[in-house]
Amino acid sequence: xxxxxxxxxxxxxxxxRDHLECAVCSxxxxxxxxxxxxxxxxxxxxREMRTRxxxxxxxxxxxxxxxxxxxxxxxxxxxxHNFTLDALVDELYVHQKLLGTEPSRVTCQSCxxxxxxxxxxxxxxxxxxxxxxQRAHGRLAALRSHTTYTLDQFRSGEIVYTSKLxxxxxxxxxxxxxxxxIYCNTCEQMACTTCSxxxxxxxxxxxxxxxxxxxxxxxxxxxSKVKNKTKELQDAKDTANMLQKKLDTSFAETTRxxxxxxxxxxxxxxxxxxxxxxxxxxxxxxxxxxxxxxxxKNSNKADHSEQKLADVCSLMAETNCYEVLxxxxxxxxxxxxxxxxxxxxxxxxxxxxxxxxxxDSIGELVLKDPPxxxxxxxxxxxxxxxxxxxxxxxQILKQLSLQxxxxxxxxxxxxxxxxxxxxxxxxxxxxxxxxxxxxxxNNTIVTFFPLRKGKRQFQVAxxxxxxxxxxxxxxxxxxxxxxxxVNVYGDDLCVKFTPGTKLNIKPVGIAVSKDNIIAxxxxxxxxxxxxxxxxxxxxxxxxKGVHRYLTFHNNNVIYTxxxxxxxxxxxxxxxxxxxxxxxxxxxxxxSNTDPTGVCCDNDGSIYVASHRHTGEIHxxxxxxxxMGLAIKGCGKARNILITPGDELVVxxxxxxxxxxxxxxx
Numbered sequence: 001x002x003x004x005x006x007x008x009x010x011x012x013x014x015x016x017r018d019h020l021e022c023a024v025c026s027x028x029x030x031x032x033x034x035x036x037x038x039x040x041x042x043x044x045x046x047r048e049m050r051t052r053x054x055x056x057x058x059x060x061x062x063x064x065x066x067x068x069x070x071x072x073x074x075x076x077x078x079x080x081h082n083f084t085l086d087a088l089v090d091e092l093y094v095h096q097k098l099l100g101t102e103p104s105r106v107t108c109q110s111c112x113x114x115x116x117x118x119x120x121x122x123x124x125x126x127x128x129x130x131x132x133x134q135r136a137h138g139r140l141a142a143l144r145s146h147t148t149y150t151l152d153q154f155r156s157g158e159i160v161y162t163s164k165l166x167x168x169x170x171x172x173x174x175x176x177x178x179x180x181x182i183y184c185n186t187c188e189q190m191a192c193t194t195c196s197x198x199x200x201x202x203x204x205x206x207x208x209x210x211x212x213x214x215x216x217x218x219x220x221x222x223x224s225k226v227k228n229k230t231k232e233l234q235d236a237k238d239t240a241n242m243l244q245k246k247l248d249t250s251f252a253e254t255t256r257x258x259x260x261x262x263x264x265x266x267x268x269x270x271x272x273x274x275x276x277x278x279x280x281x282x283x284x285x286x287x288x289x290x291x292x293x294x295x296x297k298n299s300n301k302a303d304h305s306e307q308k309l310a311d312v313c314s315l316m317a318e319t320n321c322y323e324v325l326x327x328x329x330x331x332x333x334x335x336x337x338x339x340x341x342x343x344x345x346x347x348x349x350x351x352x353x354x355x356x357x358x359x360d361s362i363g364e365l366v367l368k369d370p371p372x373x374x375x376x377x378x379x380x381x382x383x384x385x386x387x388x389x390x391x392x393x394x395q396i397l398k399q400l401s402l403q404x405x406x407x408x409x410x411x412x413x414x415x416x417x418x419x420x421x422x423x424x425x426x427x428x429x430x431x432x433x434x435x436x437x438x439x440x441x442n443n444t445i446v447t448f449f450p451l452r453k454g455k456r457q458f459q460v461a462x463x464x465x466x467x468x469x470x471x472x473x474x475x476x477x478x479x480x481x482x483x484x485x486v487n488v489y490g491d492d493l494c495v496k497f498t499p500g501t502k503l504n505i506k507p508v509g510i511a512v513s514k515d516n517i518i519a520x521x522x523x524x525x526x527x528x529x530x531x532x533x534x535x536x537x538x539x540x541x542x543x544k545g546v547h548r549y550l551t552f553h554n555n556n557v558i559y560t561x562x563x564x565x566x567x568x569x570x571x572x573x574x575x576x577x578x579x580x581x582x583x584x585x586x587x588x589x590x591s592n593t594d595p596t597g598v599c600c601d602n603d604g605s606i607y608v609a610s611h612r613h614t615g616e617i618h619x620x621x622x623x624x625x626x627m628g629l630a631i632k633g634c635g636k637a638r639n640i641l642i643t644p645g646d647e648l649v650v651x652x653x654x655x656x657x658x659x660x661x662x663x664x665x
Contacts, residue, residue: 021087023064024049027396033079035060039068040082043638050076087163094121094161097128098154104152108133121161123147123586135648164588171435183211276355280365287350300417356566366566366582383511406582409661411631411648417444417448417656424651426470428478429643436478437656438467445470445559448656468548477519477533481510485630486518487532497535511557517574521546525577528557530574541577543570549609549639553600553622556580560595560608567595569608569624597640597651608649609637614654631659 020028024045031043039062041049049058050071057093059068060076070078086584097106107128108116122137124146129137137143169179171193180190196205206214225563277457312331316324324331357363392610400555423441430436436447445467471483486496499520500507509521516533521543530538535643545568552558558571560562571580585595597609604622607630609615617640619643634654642648648659 010649019605020085020092027083028092030089032089033076033087034082034239035062035067035079036069037062039064039067040085043077043079044385046076046079049388060415081166090163090283091161094163095467097152098161102296116152122148123149128161181208182206183208188554221491227587239388269362276362276365280355283353283365290350291346294344301341301343305341308334308338310422349437354584364579364582365582366568385646386488411659412662413657414636414647414660416447419656421654421656423639423653424656425653426467426639427641427649427651427656428470428472429641429649430472430476431474431643431649432643435643435649435658436470436472437468438480438650440467440520467507471510471512471641473512473516473533476517479510481507481520486510486520486531486535488535495534497531499529499531499535499537509546511550512553513552513555513557517552519550519574520550521550521559523547528559528572539577540574541574543572545570549597551598551600551607553604558598558600558606560585560598562594569595569598569606569620571624581624583620583626585618585626596638599641599648601642601646601658607640607642609634609640609650611636615650617648634659 002310021030022032022042022045023039024041028041029040029042032040033043033046034040034319041063042114046060049063052106060071061449097275106118107114107129108118108221109127109131110122110129112127113130116130116132119131120134121127122129125143127133128147134148137146137148149159154161172178172180172195176194178192178194180192181193182196182200182205182665183189183191184191184196184200184203184205187200190208191200191205294496312335315327315331319327330454334432354366356366357361362625417437420439421439423439424437425440427437428437434447434449434640436445438445462543466483467480468621469479470482471479473479475490478486480487480489484500485498486494486507500522505522505525505527506530507520508523511519513519514596517538518531518533519541520529520531521527522529526539526544526546528541528543530541532538534646539555543557543559546559550557553571555574556571557574558569561568561570567585569581569583569585572578594611595608595612603606606620606622606624608618608620610618614632615634615637616629617634617637619627619630621627631648631650635652635655636658637650639651640649646661648661650659651658
């Protein structure tokens, strides 16, 4: 009954639970049927499932895997029978009877008398036999050949019961007296001999054993492929797990680096904040000292004047005429001395400075410039100049020296071109003073000589071309920003390159230096790219607020910027990328100063166009100091330039105005 502590009952119980119970009714299988997904259920359970599901739907859904079984041509009863499970259930039943704790309850299945105790089992009849039925098997000639074993032989394990269902050969549904003995490879179904002749005459037919062997080989081949695929999937899973570990490591390292970089940036910003705060406090204290000193000096002078005046008034009121006349010279001398006292004036510009944010640093201090005094001669972020004492005298001397080198005179309109112009935005000038201009709205280029009463020489229409910049270099090559490309025309050759492609940004302005370095500005990016004349990329400059108007002076690129940035004039050193100066050009009386075009004279003077009122051109010194208003009433000035003949050309939409300098009268 038991071996090594393992009973036959426990083994049979595990088989029953794990393999022979229907997942729907949780009982041993009864008439088990197989679905397309190879899951098996009792026929009764499948009928009930079919009733609960939509009868119109010709598909039966498996309750385990949800795969559908097509019932288009068959009914639930026609599903394949699982003879293996049926045989196992039968064997389980028999072994339970044989191994039960009450053997007397195993009754005869052959005779009609009830409660006859079984003593053996006929393997051919597949019945339990009582004593009388067993003797009948020995007497009757038809049953004499049957094999019988006693129940004790089964219980001892000497004989193992095998269900006859394992040997079941299914019958043909059309010819119930014939077994299915032939397999049709064409129809992929079994048939009896009669059906093979009637329905499969021209088909590929084989015997059941051969078909089974072929099928086993197919299964073996597919099993091998499935094993390979399973290994492939397992390898993919292992690879995914390995990559996940790498990802985890990369994530941890990246977050660590980000955190470290953030800490470094914060530390740098804190250091910059400390230095900038110290610089601000220093400037504040020095300027406060200037204002306090001025206030104290003026207060002392006022007190002294009031005291002297009180003394004179008292003397005049209390002294007789003889004494007053005797002191006449002294009284007049004191009063005249008081009239000569001059107040100590604290410059108003020292009361103003503000902070401006930067993209690549915490920002910088922007100081108000002193009137007619050269501002700081170093980048603003390195410290601000304080104009007092010897430094103030030195700056005044520098300013006086500068003013002697700046060309004197006033600008007067020389000629005007307005012949069918709609929106002249950009101008250039050749060495012979011929001016070339682009009309943005008409997509045309116009040329003329300013000395010839502004008449056009010729006009060229260029379809589908929008000019966003037009300049002429010192070698008389025309450089145009046409649509998104920079075109360099000269000597019947055209160099064309498209800046900003890698950055996916739109170019909006250009300038060229004496050394033929082309600067290109980009809309809304705060970037300027530098290129050689052949289009070779050099570097990127950070230029906060840059738009379409820029120019060169020596190695500095100078541009104007408008809102939302402060309206200002900015100069950047192309070699270092550092700011040379930032000048606030906001108009306190009119916040819509709106600076546009900018150009430089040979002596370094800077001219800035503005839309203020009816159009103005302002003059700035080489370091950004405001020298005054140069031209007023020039229209809505856009691009401006200085010609080789020292004339100022202003593109103002429907007109192009040319000014020349005349001596002050």
